[in-house]
Amino acid sequence: MKSQNLRYIPQVDQLRFLAALLVFAFHFFHSYKGGWAPLPQYPWFGIVSEGHTGVSLFFVLSGFIFMVIATQGEGIAYRSFLRNRLLRIAPLFLAVFLLAIAIHRDRFVATDLLYVFVTNIGDPPTSWHFVTGPAWSISVEFTFYLVFPFLAEFTRRLGAAYLLKLLALMLVVKLGAYFASENSKLMLYSTLVGRFDQFLIGMLAGLLFVLRSAWLELRGRLICLVGVVLTVVAVGLQARHASYFLPEQKQPFWILWGTIEALCWALVIVGFTGGRMSFGARADRFLAQGGTWSFSIYMWHALIIFIALQLFGSIGGVGPAALVLNFVLVLAATLAFAWLSFTVIEQPFLSLRGRYVEPAGKN
Known part of the structure; x- marks a missing residue:
């Protein structure tokens, strides 16, 4: 997606589309087949059966792109940054939240409105049904936005070592939270405590992209390939x-899993963007366009999957061919609805965004 704060990097949008597709495939598969x-008997299929890894890709990408933007000037104008983030996220997020409380109008109480700020903890209305379930991650994302300008400023002053120290600190924090939490797996999966290191690793990847651009241009394709292989194996x-x-x-595995997952995706990101990967002009444009719609794809895909199952069930039966057919049809419907959502909900507000990077020399 084009920004007033950075030259357009189409590969970032293409990776956003990949992240959205992974989450779509994950929810589609379990809705239609996986239950x-x-x-565990199909580890080679883990990239789909555990396709929630697409959320991690989104988080690492956020840290990456904002760190790249932050290097373009001498600082981030805090209020302007948050205004841009609200214009980017709030309209669609609130639409999904309103749908959630409408679906469960008889269960809703006034204090549930406070869950607008924390849809990832407690018993938020968006988690009462699969249709609006994906909204949980937006609260994690926005909490990161609240602190990112400070992180960017401290990184500009102290270098990458600051982020590495934060990662070490978070490892100890995650260890303590693991022992203290009764459901540590869910805690590490759905809160900033479990996900903060993914944003930090994304920021480190952004620094690498900016500071080693020539080196990445020569080696990016290989790095991307290694990252893809490691990601598939790790998942x-x-x-x-x-x-x-x-x-x-x-599960002790989950103490380190978010970090491992983020490191794998960071390799994919720096290799794919730094190596200026291309699939041909038409494919590149299509994938980038999908990235432009990725937020709507992510927020609405569960609704489309649910409607398709209610109206048609599994067309053609339950075999592999039928599963592929339904995947194509439901994905096409999701993309069409995402285009509509982007056009009428997101795009008008996106046009109101402005610059938030303070130019060099201002201070």
């Missing part, structure tokens, strides 16, 4: 030994 159960191991759907609420 929200672990599949496969997670599917085999520590699936999110296992009944155990405390």
Whole structure:
């Protein structure tokens, strides 16, 4: 998505589309076939059966792109930054939140409005039904936005070492939270405590992209390939030994999993962007356009999957061919609805955004 604060990097939008597709495939598969159960016997399929890894890609990408933007000037204008973030996220997020409380109007109480700020903890209306469930991650994302301008400023003054120290600090914090929490797996999965290191690793990847651009241009394709292989293998191991759907609420694997996952995706990001990967002009434009719609895809795909199942069930049966057919049809419907949502909800507010990077020499 084009910004007034940075030259356009189409590969970032393409990766956003990949993240949205992973989450779509994850929810589609379990809705139609997987039954929200672990599949340790198919670790090679983990990138789909544990496709929630697409959320991690979104988080790492956020840290990456904002750190790249922050290097373009001498600082971030805090109020302007938050205004841009609200214009980017709030309209669609509030639309989904209003849908959630409308669906469950008889359960709703006035204090549930406070869950607008924390849809990732407690018992928020958006988590009462699969249709609006994806909204949980937006609260994690926005909490990161609240502190990012400070993180960027401290990194500008102290260098990458500051982020590395924060990562070390967070490891100890996560360890303590793991022992203290009764459901540590869910805590590490759905809160900033469990996800903060993913944003930090994204910021480190952004610094690498800016400071080693010539080096990445020569080696980016290889780095991306290595990152893809490591990601698929790592998610496969997670599917085999520590699936999110296992009944155990405390899995030590998850203390480090978010960090490992983020490091793998960071390799993909710096390799793909730094190596200026391309699939051809038409494919690049299509993938970038999908990235432009990625927020709407992410927020609405569960609604479309649910409607399709209610209206048609699994067209053609339950075999592999039918699964592929339904995937194509539901994905096409999701993309069409995402385009509509982007056009009428997101785009008008996006046109109101402005610059928030303070130019060099201002201070």
